[in-house]
Amino acid sequence: MSTEVSEGFRVDGTVSIPDLHQDLARKYRNVGSKVEDIWRAFNPRQREKALRESTGDGKVLNHSRDPGLAGLRCFIPEYNIRDMTTTPEHFLDIFRYRSTAPLVKQFCVGVNDGPGDRETIEKFITAYDLRHPKHKVFAKEVTTFLEGDRYGQSYQTESAAAAREMIAVAPTVCVPRSKGELIITRQTYLLQFLNHLVEEVLDLGSDSRAKDAPPKKKSEAQCVDQKESLEDILFLLRTEPVLLDHAVQNMYYSRPELVPDDKGRVLPVMTDEYLSVALLDSVNNAIRGIATWEYVGRLLAMVEGLTDKAKRPLILQELTNVCHMEYRRAQGIFKRQLSLAPGFASKKFRRTPNPNYHTQWKITMKGRPEDCTVTDPYLHYVLRLCHPDTSPAAAVQWIQKLDDHNARHQQDRERMHEIQITAFGDLTIISGLLYVSRLTDLDTEIDHHKAKADFGDFLVPMGNLLEPDMNARALAALDDFIVDTTGARLGSLYEDIIQE
Structure with a gap:
């Protein structure tokens, strides 16, 4: 035989x-x-x-x-x-x-x-x-x-x-x-x-691997902690080649192009041009996060003790909108991480057949979360948190149900990979006019320039950021690219929105 x-x-x-x-x-x-x-x-x-x-x-x-x-x-x-x-x-x-x-x-x-x-x-x-x-x-x-x-x-x-x-x-x-x-x-x-x-x-074996959700804190304290945490991450991205390389690789390997569409097709995997976009997104996400939490902190400080009946509703509405926007962003990242094979939820997602006008691909859910209610309750709760109909208020309840489930079934905690746990932690329950519209405009502008980003001299081959001085040179090239295309550094663009 x-x-x-x-x-x-x-x-x-x-x-x-x-x-x-x-x-x-x-x-x-x-x-x-x-x-x-x-x-x-x-x-x-x-x-x-x-x-x-x-x-x-x-x-x-x-x-x-x-x-x-x-x-x-x-x-x-x-x-x-x-x-x-x-x-x-x-x-x-x-x-x-x-x-x-x-x-x-x-x-x-x-x-x-x-x-x-x-x-x-x-x-x-x-x-x-x-x-x-x-x-x-x-x-x-x-x-x-x-x-x-x-x-x-x-x-x-x-x-x-x-x-x-x-x-x-x-x-x-x-x-x-x-x-x-x-x-x-x-x-x-x-x-x-x-x-x-x-x-x-x-x-x-990483000592820093997240195991449990952090304890709840007051809104202002949590806001300060989140901002400081992101500032630390940005500092490390700029000073530690290993961390920047890890962030770029995670962004590179988690892109929507790698999720199969309705016909099971996956777009090219090993194309170096995506590395440049991955570098831009890694740094931009950190700076954007810092700006958002700085703005939320200022709004919380403004509303504290404010009795003006005209101003208070406007500030609260602005705070609600900003928090809702951040919730949807965190939800999108969580969905992006869950959609990748061979994860436990990857078969529940698909890539749309056509990108938008900025060649940004979209990931959507296949079927309904409730289809898994009996066969896999853990997956059901996780999919609920990814569903577009799940509001921030409803997400609070689903997270509580997920916590209760994990308390009864400890083994299910290990079904998420480290990067999925991190994304889940960022899915804070913040519900959410001026800031939102301006930030959306900035997002659109950055997306428009992504196709022109080319940092291949510093990123190729994968892991090249670990070479001496390559980390600093790549970030300097990124700064120059942003200044050339937008007229200012990334941090300044977000700071201008906050100040306005």
């Missing part, structure tokens, strides 16, 4: 194994010791959680001989729950070796001098008659595994005999393409999963 490669495990031709290896090596150099400490401190359940997150769909082999998952055991048998979670050394040895050993060595020799990638695949070719679905088409082709950019390249020969002759000349680095593609599949998925696993370990 033969085993052919499943459609789900074919390698995308755009994936570069040397690039994946370089990414993993960089992670090992920069955070290897930190990852090791966190992984050792994890219990088996935490390791399993990180492992499932790393695959994207939560599916992992239960053990090295698990026959499920379309024959994945034939490619990465070592990447299984039993071995990866029982002792820390299994993953740490793989991480260390895959990060430091050249690809050519990994092709020949494995972890702790075990079988290399070639021998591993050959073992399963023999044991399970593993075959590539195009093995007949590849009869005249060979794949070479040489150091550098040529690693994993395939070549066409004149005949099957010529291919065998070429392999005989360099048997240690040249194999039939039908076998080479299987080796590439193994290396690609293992390197991809390891890269993702490192990020998940760092996320789950």
Whole structure:
């Protein structure tokens, strides 16, 4: 009985194994010791959680001989729950070796001098008659595994005999393409999963991860805290390359273009032009938030003790409108984070088929929240908070119901990822004329200029912000862009609205 490669495990031709290896090596150099400490401190359940997150769909082999998952055991048998979670050394040895050993060595020799990638695949070719679905088409082709950019390249020969002759000349680095593609599949998925696993370990092990909603405070105190918190974030964005890089990546990977439309289509994923917009949005959101909470604070101070029957209703109306606008903004961010696969709520959202006149895509909900009332109450409450018909006043009740549910079902708290928890925390219940209309005008102006934003020299490749001085240069370029297109710095634009 033969085993052919499943459609789900074919390698995308755009994936570069040397690039994946370089990414993993960089992670090992920069955070290897930190990852090791966190992984050792994890219990088996935490390791399993990180492992499932790393695959994207939560599916992992239960053990090295698990026959499920379309024959994945034939490619990465070592990447299984039993071995990866029982002792820390299994993953740490793989991480260390895959990060430091050249690809050519990994092709020949494995972890702790075990079988290399070639021998591993050959073992399963023999044991399970593993075959590539195009093995007949590849009869005249060979794949070479040489150091550098040529690693994993395939070549066409004149005949099957010529291919065998070429392999005989360099048997240690040249194999039939039908076998080479299987080796590439193994290396690609293992390197991809390891890269993702490192990020998940760092996320789950972060001391700053939000666990519970903050205690309630008086409006003025809460307003001051929120403003100061955003000011701290803006300061860190401007001074800490790692934080800015994280913010840009989160904005980049959470954009609506990645949400499937009605026909299941997803717009291009790896387009560097979106990085420039992600940088602009990351900084603009922080500055806008500071301006909004500064304005809310001033309105609260003005209304405190005010008895003027003419002014008080106007100020209260203005405060209501501003808070309502901030509520809708926070609701939109929360919905954006929930809509991304493979999250627990991602299948409940879709992208509209056409963008607006500023090429801004919109995410809408599929079905109704009440469809999940019985089958998944937690999801029902979360979807209620995303629904456009849910007012700030109604959201208070749904948040309370969600808190009550979490108190009874503690395990459901872990269904949200860190970034979703952060967005949920920002969904403060603030209900909400002059400020609103002017801020809307400013939003429109900034959206109009986004298409012209180009900071690729500082952002490409992903993670380039972590290079020396690149953080400051990118932010300086952003400041220059805003001044050139609007006539003033971002902070000044919002300050002018507040003063008016």
